[in-house]
Amino acid sequence: MERPCLRLDDPPSYSHFLHTYLLPNQPLIIGSSLIASWPAYNLWRRAGNQTKWEHLKDVYGDLEVTVADCATREFSDQRRDQRLFRDVVSLWEAGEGQSLYIKDWHLARTLTSKNPAHDMFYTTPEVFRDDWMNAYYSAHTEDDFRFVYVGAAGTFTPLHRDVYTSYSWSTNVCGHKRWWLFPPEQTHLLFRKGGEEHMETAYDVRDVDPSKYPFPSGWYHQVENLTDCISINHNWCNAVNLPSLYASMCAKVLEVEHALEDVRELLSQGAVQSADLDLEAWKQEWVSIVQDVVEKDAGWKYVHVCQTVRCRSTMLTPITVVSWTTFWRIILHALRLAMGRPCLVVDTLWPRTPSELMPSLDFIKTRVRACYEDFVKRPESERSLVAGLEEVLVNVKELLDE
Missing domain, CATH: 2.60.120.650 (Cupin)
Incomplete structure (x- = not known):
């Protein structure tokens, strides 16, 4: 209808x-x-x-x-x-x-x-x-x-x-x-x-x-x-559709993990057969590979990257797509702007948005906090395995607690 x-x-x-x-x-x-x-x-x-x-x-x-x-x-x-x-x-x-x-x-x-x-x-x-x-x-x-x-x-x-x-x-x-x-x-x-x-x-x-x-x-x-x-x-995007973006990010990571399952098996088997038997190292490499593919997921680029593992994507726009680190950096940047904290702004490209043209700070924090609390409990443990992500999350949490 x-x-x-x-x-x-x-x-x-x-x-x-x-x-x-x-x-x-x-x-x-x-x-x-x-x-x-x-x-x-x-x-x-x-x-x-x-x-x-x-x-x-x-x-x-x-x-x-x-x-x-x-x-x-x-x-x-x-x-x-x-x-x-x-x-x-x-x-x-x-x-x-x-x-x-x-x-x-x-x-x-x-x-x-x-x-x-x-x-x-x-x-x-x-x-x-x-x-x-x-x-x-x-x-x-x-x-x-x-x-x-x-x-x-x-x-x-x-x-x-x-x-x-x-x-x-x-x-x-x-x-x-x-x-x-x-x-x-x-x-x-x-x-x-x-x-x-x-x-x-x-x-x-x-x-x-x-x-x-x-x-x-x-x-x-x-x-x-x-x-x-x-x-x-x-x-x-902003705080209003942040829950949808977060859910979509989670779904994309899961899709990439399924598509690269054979890579995961090769990494885990290699770790078991290695004399060093560094199980954490292979997990970190696996998460890094998944995040790299997610970040490069830009429609036709992603199709070519994943063609060997028989996956396809419906994304069409050939632009940069975020990884978890970039996702949380976007949120950190937005929180700093909304809370009036020092933050890099290039006025000729994108000037600061006045507070009257965004939801209340309580609304923004509530939306961010829900995503944060879910993310830090994810079994994939990206927080500890993705380089630079822990520091960003700590900074986000500090602003949420103010």
Whole structure:
């Protein structure tokens, strides 16, 4: 049964957004007033919602982009390569390359790294500012979860759920998209019969074999460009969906462990046969291998890593994915920010979020504490076996006890 998706003409207040949409985990459409002041909204498009391709080529033409070929499936994703932005646009202007889709373009990060004083082409709406992922990654890494997507009519992103059930906001600057959204209670219907263990979902909901899929997480979704289209997207998380992220991390570790079971057996047998018989050493190596694969689990990258052990992944976005150490560092960074403690912040990339644009500190601590108390009791004992993790957890606990 189809559900209507709620729509607001104007942006809600943060409090209304938190209690009406974030906490109940409901999708929302917000009208164009949300982005009416963006330079991109005024400079990238002309009357009739058409794209100013010449302007975009002049400004961004020499930048390299990741291009997916929507006509060529590669495992659970699409074949990708690197090209100059101007070369892709030139193909479209010549009536060619209609299956090409520029995805996961870190345009904001690229421009800022070239010139920190560069005028940004958009600003993050207030209701999305409480973003632990981009706050941490912008301050401590060369990566982030802020993207631009540019595609011709008919290009699409296959069925997927965003990385570790993170939130996602997506704004059309030019053109129109069609979205298919499947609520979490339908997740079990999306897996191929017999493929549930490795989370094998359908590739394209427009072409589903009913003998293999019951069909008709976070929310699974698929997106199609109905016209030439440019959109800006963030993956993000905070205390509200932290329990879901934590559960997804636990499930991913278990999935990787099952996929690499033959490696575990080889390590344990090698330890038994070794003259040193250092049982703790092999366990530490095992946990390290699992965490390394989890951290590199980025869709097609993960499929290639695990191909020899017959596992598959449904993650689609080729971006950095966290290990347990990174997961807890993100939380530690967020706690320090929320509690006003000294913390690295790069204002040009991600300024501090005002307290009025996040839940109460008690709410944040309660969410973090539940995950912490469960994690330290995990039988996998990552706390003592993953390098650097113990120190991070100690720092988290100290802040929770204040």
